Amino acid sequence: MPTLIEVYKKATKKLENIKRDESDIRLLLCEVNHLENMSEFYLKKDEEILDLDRFNSLLERYQKREPVQYIIGKCDFFGSKFNVDRRVLIPRVETEEVALYALRKITSVFGDKKIVLADVCCGSGCIGISLAKHTEISTLFLSDISRDACDVAASNLAFNEISGFVLNGDALKPLIKHNIKVDVIVANPPYILNKNDVQKSVLDYEPHNALFTTDNLDVYRSIIMDAQKVMNDKLLMVFEIGYDLRNKLITLLQELNIPCTFTFRKDMNGNDRIFSILLERTIEA
Numbered sequence: 175m176p177t178l179i180e181v182y183k184k185a186t187k188k189l190e191n192i193k194r195d196e197s198d199i200r201l202l203l204c205e206v207n208h209l210e211n212m213s214e215f216y217l218k219k220d221e222e223i224l225d226l227d228r229f230n231s232l233l234e235r236y237q238k239r240e241p242v243q244y245i246i247g248k249c250d251f252f253g254s255k256f257n258v259d260r261r262v263l264i265p266r267v268e269t270e271e272v273a274l275y276a277l278r279k280i281t282s283v284f285g286d287k288k289i290v291l292a293d294v295c296c297g298s299g300c301i302g303i304s305l306a307k308h309t310e311i312s313t314l315f316l317s318d319i320s321r322d323a324c325d326v327a328a329s330n331l332a333f334n335e336i337s338g339f340v341l342n343g344d345a346l347k348p349l350i351k352h353n354i355k356v357d358v359i360v361a362n363p364p365y366i367l368n369k370n371d372v373q374k375s376v377l378d379y380e381p382h383n384a385l386f387t388t389d390n391l392d393v394y395r396s397i398i399m400d401a402q403k404v405m406n407d408k409l410l411m412v413f414e415i416g417y418d419l420r421n422k423l424i425t426l427l428q429e430l431n432i433p434c435t436f437t438f439r440k441d442m443n444g445n446d447r448i449f450s451i452l453l454e455r456t457i458e459a
């Protein structure tokens with residue numbers, strides 16, 4: 175059998191023309207030889223490949239532009255590994271910024287109180303599970319309208335040894351149905367308005383119900399409209415948003431006329447990509 179480095183060199187040459195990331199080929203080799211990470215790849219690069227046929231079939235899928243995370247069934251997010259397959263969106267680096275922002279906001283709003291957190295539109299569950307690893311959470315809920323996504327989220331709770339409940343349903347409806355009250359909602363709802371903003375490999379492989387919204391901003395609208403039904407004394411909501419949604423969301427808040435404070439946060443390209451809302455119950459005199 176050839177060595178890992180020999181197979182790697184041959185594969186990169188073969189893929190020269192299709193402009194893909196060479197580090198993905200190393201990930202495929204790690205998968206075939208059961209290596210944990212890239213450092214292990216470099217340490218073991220002169221060892222023989224364990225199953226050349228399997229590598230070739232993975233490479234064939236990769237040549238057809240299937241995302242490497244789906245091929246190996248795993249992705250990295252916020253320092254942890256998550257199971258992913260075509261039933262869920264592949265967590266993006268932008269979403270790591272949302273998780274980090276949510277962590278900071280949770281501390282500034284709730285101090286060291288143990289919070290009840292719901293990751294709505296959870297997909298793989300990457301945001302909620304990551305937050306549960308980094309902050310004090312008394313109960314974690316992960317919910318999604320897709321039953322398939324709920325199954326993947328449940329597998330990720332087990333895989334990451336985090337306890338939590340998975341609920342299936344539209345926006346906040348499952349929380350309302352079970353009369354669950356929460357302190358924090360994080361959500362990365364589908365937010366793409368225009369199909370032309372999306373690369374072909376994303377369109378071909380990732381679930382469309384995870385990607386697209388309409389001008390009506392249906393999922394944001396539904397969550398914000400129902401928020402008061404699931405809140406404790408205070409409710410912090412942190413949303414990932416599309417680069418073109420800021421003004422539409424301001425209009426939506428005005429239209430719904432819900433008393434709240436809100437902030438937008440820009441990403442490193444200067445686009446508003448995080449939207450947070452704080453609702454507080456007012457004590458009536």
Ligand SMILES: C[S@@+](CC[C@H](N)C(=O)[O-])C[C@H]1O[C@@H](n2cnc3c(N)ncnc32)[C@H](O)[C@@H]1O
Pocket residue numbers: 262263264265266269294295296297298299300301317318319320323343344345361362363364365383384385393
């Ligand atoms: C952009 S993905 C986000 C997945 C994951 N939170 C992440 O950041 O990688 C959006 C998710 O919202 C779910 N979804 C779409 N419409 C929904 C709805 N009305 N209620 C609940 N979940 C919904 C999709 O199934 C998908 O898993």
